[in-house]
Amino acid sequence: MKILVINAGSSSLKYQLYDMTDESVLAKGLVERIGMDSSIVTHKPTGRPDVTEVSEILEHTTAIRKVLALLTDKENGVIESVDEIQAVGHRVVHGGEFFKESALVDAEAKSKIRQLFDLAPLHNPASMLGIKATEANMPGVPQVVVFDTAFHQTMPETAYLYAIPRVLYNKYKVRRYGMHGTSHDFVSKAAADFLGRPLEDLKIITCHIGNGASLTAVDGGKSVDTSMGMTPLEGLMMGTRSGDLDPAIVPYVMNKEELTVNEVNSMLNKHSGLLAISGISSDMREITEGMEKGDAHSKLAFDMYEYRLRKYIGSYAAALNGVDVIVFTAGVGENSVVLRKKVCENLTYLGVELDEELNAVRSGEPRRISSRNSKVEVLVVPTNEELVIARDTNRIVQSLNA
């Protein structure tokens, strides 16, 4: 079975085409700047050179049409016809309390995803565009939705309620949901596999640090706390998001600067984090470069990012009453040798001992970076959210045919 995995953002669409007979990726790619003056399409057929095109793509239906054209292109394509794609899996960030697991797309699922637009205004409408665009271009092909929030539905009330009037939860479902669950789930299982130990016996802290960043306390395979909240803004300092702050700052700044709700949301989501503190970039590579060149603002941005990450690790060690394994994953977690070093140097009180040589190894495989004497196993585990989406899609679609 060939499965197309789609991760639609408001102005971008990432895709991967899987052949599930051996879980190989036939092609992947990215459409950026949808709806802007010139969109960029990058198509990567496995084992062949990348193809980059600049074109006018005004909305997601055209973006998917473009992706399907590239996948079936005579020169750069990987399949003869769109009919070979038997199912489509979508990443959806917010499943609210409706979805504890992945689901087949039907009228009811779509209605629930729509009801959650308010809770994830940046993410869920984009996913719906991806679903609609797939329906338009590939009518009748089964679609599956895989939610970032699903893995965290095991969190207890103690962790997911905010200490605000209960009526806000009852009326509007204001609570913590957490995101990146597909990744936290995948890397915690992969960590247990790597160590050859039963997941049920392990207390794991998974650090997914990419553009968006979150930590999860995984107890015996279940998420018991996670750093993102009702939206992906809570928790760690991120590329462009502030993470935790005193909520009283919001009305204060709105009042002083006469900002609208949208403006203050945009400030906290798009103009804060590493970008705001460094004044240079939201990209950890550029921050590290700036720091190495002696730029004080880049150093401060890096130090704040690391400090907050380390505080969260400490608080999750407390939440779990101990920690057996710390996992680093996603763009920054998998690649930033210097960030991992700095964090681990400050976790000696937990018995963490980093092996600097192992930490410097670059590889796409799960690996240990702690020394043999370390009381806590510290691992780097590359995440693969798309593979999880493809697997869930495969399982759900196969069960339809059974």
Ligand SMILES: Nc1ncnc2c1ncn2[C@@H]1O[C@H](COP(=O)(O)OP(=O)(O)O)[C@@H](O)[C@H]1O
């Ligand atoms: N070699 C590297 N060193 C440090 N940071 C890196 C490196 N490579 C990638 N990154 C960081 O990873 C981030 C992207 O992470 P990723 O998980 O791909 O994000 P997303 O999936 O949210 O787009 C980039 O913003 C960049 O800061």
Ligand SMILES: CC(=O)OP(=O)(O)O
């Ligand atoms: C939920 C979230 O933050 O997603 P991303 O990391 O893809 O921005």
Ligand SMILES: [Mg+2]
């Ligand atoms: Mg990501």
